[in-house]
Amino acid sequence: MNRRRRDLLDRxxxxxxxxxxxxxxxxxPLDVRVRFDGGVAHxxxxxxxxxDLPLLRExxxxxxxxxxxxxxVRVGGAEPRVxxxxxxxxxxxxxxxxxxxxxxxxxxVVADLVxxxxxxxESLDQVFAVHVLEHLLDFLPLLRECHRILRxxxxxxxxxxxxxxxxxxxxxxxxxxxxxxxxxxxxxxxREGLCWYPLLVTRDxxxxxxxxxxxxxxxxxxxDRRLARFFD
Numbered sequence: 754m755n756r757r758r759r760d761l762l763d764r765x766x767x768x769x770x771x772x773x774x775x776x777x778x779x780x781x782p783l784d785v786r787v788r789f790d791g792g793v794a795h796x797x798x799x800x801x802x803x804x805d806l807p808l809l810r811e812x813x814x815x816x817x818x819x820x821x822x823x824x825x826v827r828v829g830g831a832e833p834r835v836x837x838x839x840x841x842x843x844x845x846x847x848x849x850x851x852x853x854x855x856x857x858x859x860x861x862v863v864a865d866l867v868x869x870x871x872x873x874x875e876s877l878d879q880v881f882a883v884h885v886l887e888h889l890l891d892f893l894p895l896l897r898e899c900h901r902i903l904r905x906x907x908x909x910x911x912x913x914x915x916x917x918x919x920x921x922x923x924x925x926x927x928x929x930x931x932x933x934x935x936x937x938x939x940x941x942x943x944r945e946g947l948c949w950y951p952l953l954v955t956r957d958x959x960x961x962x963x964x965x966x967x968x969x970x971x972x973x974x975x976x977d978r979r980l981a982r983f984f985d
Contacts (some may be wrong), residue, residue: 754958762818763789769816770794779808785826787813792957796824803828803906810908810964814953821953821962823910833878836902838866838895839885845910849881866895875904883912887927896939900947905970908952911936911963918959932956936963937984940975948974954983 754762770787774780783805785798794813800806810822825833825846837844837859840851844859850872851857854865864871866885880899886892899909914921916930933956942948948968955962968974 759791763791766792766794766816766818770813773812773816777812780812783809785809785824789819792818792820793962794819794822794824796822796826799827799830801829807906807966810952814964819953820955820957820960821910821912821964834876835879835881836870836872836877837881837883838870838899839882839888845881845883866898870895870898870902872902874901875907877902877907878904879908879910881910883910884914886911886913887921887929887931890928892929896949897945897947900949900967900969903967905972906966909949909963909965909967911961911965913961915956915959915961920959931961933961933963934984935961936965937980939965940980940984942968942974950975951979951983 766789767787774783774785783798783800785796788795796809806824806826810824813819813822832848835846836850836852838852840853840859842857842859844851850862851860852862852864852870853860854863856863862871880903882899889895903909913931914927916932921927921930933954936951936954939949940951949965950968950972952964952966966972
């Protein structure tokens with residue numbers, strides 16, 4: 754897709770999101786704004802109650818053409834606690850905590866993700882894993898760590914090259930192929946009972962996007978109807 758068409762689609766999605774928020778009585782009181790970039794919804798603003806966020810994410814994710822919902826919304830005046838694992842030289846937001854094995858100006862915590870993530874249990878609202886999983890022979894231990902450090906209702910945001918695009922094999926440091934169906938396995942309890950709830954899992958012509966919530970606290974595994982929305 755050329756850049757001009759992508760920009761036009763983003764502007765159309767912004768109009769659709771604004772219309773949705775203005776006319777949905779559940780969302781109208783929320784002080785939020787939505788901007789789209791490459792099909793990803795970037796939401797900022799403030800809500801009074803964290804229970805408003807799942808509804809906002811779910812409703813935006815139902816718009817056709819939305820690939821992911823990334824919100825940086827204050828709850829009761831408090832900024833979200835967000836970490837970028839494997840951030841390299843660029844964090845998704847300057848206020849995020851950057852974690853990487855290689856020290857750069859963007860890295861706040863130097864750590865090898867193979868050894869785990871040196872952060873406390875349920876201490877985070879969101880985790881970004883942008884172009885990380887394809888570099889790991891076994892990424893399941895890292896996802897278990899993400900499950901551990903996210904609070905109930907927190908969100909894991911994953912980006913990875915889609916296996917059918919040349920980007921997946923053009924980089925010799927990529928050691929795993931990723932598809933939307935890769936995440937279906939993660940949405941059923943494993944041997945340890947760990948499970949993810951799919952908030953939005955999709956792809957475009959080059960990239961797989963997954964927004965997932967750890968199943969713990971009030972969250973329960975997705976039923977078959979929910980899984981059928983994203984997976985074969």
